[in-house]
Amino acid sequence: MYLVDQIQREGEKYNVELAFVWNRTTKNMEKGVKQHLQLHNLEEVKERRADLIVEVAHPSIVRTHGEHFLSAAHLLVGSPTALADEDTERRLRGRAKMCGHTLYIPSGALWGGEDIMRMADRETLSGLKVTMTKHPESFKLEGDLSKRDLSVIRERTVLYEGPVRQLCPMAPNNVNTMAAAAMAAHTLGFDKVIGVLVADPSLPDWHLVDIEVTGSAHEKTAQVFSVRTRRSNPAAPGAVTGAATFGSFWSSILVCRGHGGRVFFC
Known part of the structure; x- marks a missing residue:
């Protein structure tokens, strides 16, 4: 919930606001996420009209829903281990190019x-x-x-x-x-x-x-x-995950303003 809290605390300063929050465990959203921002079906992401979808859940979410996400918005993949699957990487690269949305890879703990x-x-x-x-x-x-x-x-x-x-x-x-x-x-x-x-x-x-x-x-x-x-x-x-990596993810999100239908490292 770090990123949710960060957006609610500092989002206005950077012109960033929550479109929705989804969690595999619904009860984890009950305290920190208002009811109207809770999403319970990932097939409905297009209806939320988000500019950027940030995945920080599990590689399986990227493999299963990544193409659908890219059809709706730019996508920041917080679980890039999912892309070790050749078919997943190929499909997401292709979808980004087709839809003109950017597939963002956050630097996380990678220096340089x-x-x-x-x-x-x-x-x-x-x-x-x-x-x-x-x-x-x-x-x-x-x-x-x-x-x-x-x-x-x-x-x-x-x-x-x-x-x-x-x-x-x-x-x-x-x-x-x-x-x-x-x-x-x-x-x-x-x-x-x-x-x-x-x-x-x-x-x-x-x-x-x-x-x-x-x-x-x-x-x-x-x-x-x-x-x-x-x-x-x-x-x-x-x-x-190390403590400094959370701040790195927040910095990556602020970069994701759209870089065309390609992979972009942020």
Whole structure:
């Protein structure tokens, strides 16, 4: 409900107002959302005449309703792990182009995303690796990774290292930063951007995001451009999302004023 509260508190200052709020659990809207703003059927979004739909629910909502959302408004995908599914990415890119609405990808905890996208646009990006380190209690894992008993981890442990596409379905709530990176690095995509997921019990209230960018070799000297950054994001014990990421989402929303029928990183 962070974004709902933020819009109600500061929306007027930025000419932003709520068109509707939907939640998988209806009772979660009862205290903070007025009755006339509550939406109970996502098939009715067009009737609310929103300019921007912000999804911060679950990747399954993007897969199921993303095209319908883009037919009605611009769409900010807060669960970009949904786009690791090739069919979903293809359908949403196509719908954005067809309807002239923008498919927005928020930077979230990804530092330097716009720079990565610019390198991809110039075809000078040759490698990207994103390492996310969190306390074992901060993970919500599915698939093969859910078989790991995280409660017995006593030291820094690598849970996964490999293409981001395979990781997204196993940690859909934890690796949105990696998915955003794969979308920004569009010449590499989900298959060539490497994700590393690390559980570290010595970090009870921090989320670390390490980004390693590799450029193409200089044609004369063979020297290779590279950048390494670390984002240390304060987080409540056991939290899936770090504290600074919420503010980043609010900043992303203020950028979403319409950028044509394409994907736009914000």
